[in-house]
Amino acid sequence: MGPSQLPSEVSSNPQAESPRRIAVMGATGSIGDNALQVIAASQGRLTAVALSAHSRLERLVELAKKFTPKWVIATDEVAAKAYKWRGLPKETELLVGAEALEQVARDAEVDTVLAAIVGSAGLGSTLAAVEAGKTVALANKETLVAAGPIVKKLADKHGATLLPVDSEHSAIFQSLKSGTRSEVHRIVITASGGPFRTWNADALRQVTVDEALAHPTWDMGPKITIDSATLMNKALEIVEARWLFDLPADRIEVMIHPQCIVHSMVEFVDGSVIAQMSPPDMRLPIQYALEYPHRREAVAPRIDWTQRMHLEFEPADIGRYPAIELGFRAARKGGTAGVVVNAANETAVAQFLEGELHFTEIVPACKSVLESHNFNPTPTLDELAKLDQWARREVENWVCA
Numbered sequence: 001m002g003p004s005q006l007p008s009e010v011s012s013n014p015q016a017e018s019p020r021r022i023a024v025m026g027a028t029g030s031i032g033d034n035a036l037q038v039i040a041a042s043q044g045r046l047t048a049v050a051l052s053a054h055s056r057l058e059r060l061v062e063l064a065k066k067f068t069p070k071w072v073i074a075t076d077e078v079a080a081k082a083y084k085w086r087g088l089p090k091e092t093e094l095l096v097g098a099e100a101l102e103q104v105a106r107d108a109e110v111d112t113v114l115a116a117i118v119g120s121a122g123l124g125s126t127l128a129a130v131e132a133g134k135t136v137a138l139a140n141k142e143t144l145v146a147a148g149p150i151v152k153k154l155a156d157k158h159g160a161t162l163l164p165v166d167s168e169h170s171a172i173f174q175s176l177k178s179g180t181r182s183e184v185h186r187i188v189i190t191a192s193g194g195p196f197r198t199w200n201a202d203a204l205r206q207v208t209v210d211e212a213l214a215h216p217t218w219d220m221g222p223k224i225t226i227d228s229a230t231l232m233n234k235a236l237e238i239v240e241a242r243w244l245f246d247l248p249a250d251r252i253e254v255m256i257h258p259q260c261i262v263h264s265m266v267e268f269v270d271g272s273v274i275a276q277m278s279p280p281d282m283r284l285p286i287q288y289a290l291e292y293p294h295r296r297e298a299v300a301p302r303i304d305w306t307q308r309m310h311l312e313f314e315p316a317d318i319g320r321y322p323a324i325e326l327g328f329r330a331a332r333k334g335g336t337a338g339v340v341v342n343a344a345n346e347t348a349v350a351q352f353l354e355g356e357l358h359f360t361e362i363v364p365a366c367k368s369v370l371e372s373h374n375f376n377p378t379p380t381l382d383e384l385a386k387l388d389q390w391a392r393r394e395v396e397n398w399v400c401a
């Protein structure tokens, strides 16, 4: 856990009264939407200086009218060129293309980059922010899954700060403050179990896209919602935690906790377990990262202690949830395992959403591509990019045995 990356204290903006300038990468998504609510409610402490979108350009213009950022970034060049740009505030400059994300992420007028683009498309701007020594509020877990050791090394080198936004990792980050690093026995990542927690194997084979998109507790974008249903989200989160907190895989546990009130826990050497609890609402971890190290009144709801509450925890059965075993395997192996699992999963999820793959084929496809890849323990970024493309092709050509 390098001090530059997971600090116990981050200095506030040098000019105490000036707002913290946030570049919201992925502003049109679920995290983007929650983050903009947090920014709007921050009483001027936070300001959105950049907003990015890929396909939802009308929504981007609406957001620009509300937040008057210095930049809006439209990453899909074809869509951006075809779009009739009307109504952007005159103070707002339109930038087009994925490179603009990196340009803005590096800009001196940005204090914090909120990495809320989905999938490996979020890697470039996150790396640019890290290389510019910025604070990165990291929702995009795929970045750490694919390139964790490289991102961490660059963060150390350039003095960048990585602050978790993912609810479990935010909970662990907050809980870790109760002890020193050598006092940590293990971390326990909680999992909702997804919409199919109680379904049998026959029923799982018939899962439809709509059923998989109906998460019982969280309202999220489509890709992560499918990941939650397959438990691949937990696999990605195991790898994310492994690199973010620099913990070996055997110090990570997963527990199914359907109520999603305990967002994760840290067990210390003396047996004390410190948990972070709150209703399932991403505005709290987003706010914690954007306002860090301060705690502020939140827009997210609080636990209602006048109501009876029932919290359940059960061990994650690896036989029932093969994705979890895959996550541990990728966390243990490191090297190219993460990029391959991630790219395979992104492709398999896209195929499932297109009706080209069954729900029950997603995890086996990822496993098969992981097992057949040419493992490299110390890849460069270029090698990761090549393997990412290779894994995508493998899934496209994959036929369930």
Ligand SMILES: NC(=O)C1=CN([C@@H]2O[C@H](COP(=O)(O)OP(=O)(O)OC[C@H]3O[C@@H](n4cnc5c(N)ncnc54)[C@H](OP(=O)(O)O)[C@@H]3O)[C@@H](O)[C@H]2O)C=CC1
Pocket: 025, 026, 027, 028, 029, 030, 031, 032, 052, 053, 054, 055, 056, 057, 075, 115, 116, 117, 118, 119, 121, 139, 140, 141, 142, 165, 166, 167, 218, 219, 220, 221, 222, 223, 224, 282
């Ligand atoms: N949603 C949640 O509660 C949580 C999400 N996360 C993580 O946060 C990230 C974002 O998730 P979520 O907000 O749910 O996802 P959404 O699908 O809701 O939003 C994704 C965002 O990324 C943009 N985007 C999509 N493709 C590209 C691309 N190729 N290049 C640039 N931008 C692109 C979208 O633009 P557009 O919509 O304009 O096409 C949108 O702004 C994911 O990594 C997820 O795992 C982590 C914890 C919780």
Ligand SMILES: CC(=O)[C@@H](O)[C@H](O)COP(=O)(O)O
Pocket: 166, 167, 168, 190, 191, 192, 193, 194, 218, 224, 227, 228, 229, 233, 234, 282
């Ligand atoms: C809100 C959040 O952080 C998601 O990653 C969430 O954890 C998904 O829920 P499950 O993967 O536990 O179903």
Ligand SMILES: [Mn+2]
Pocket: 166, 167, 168, 237
């Ligand atoms: Mn999560």
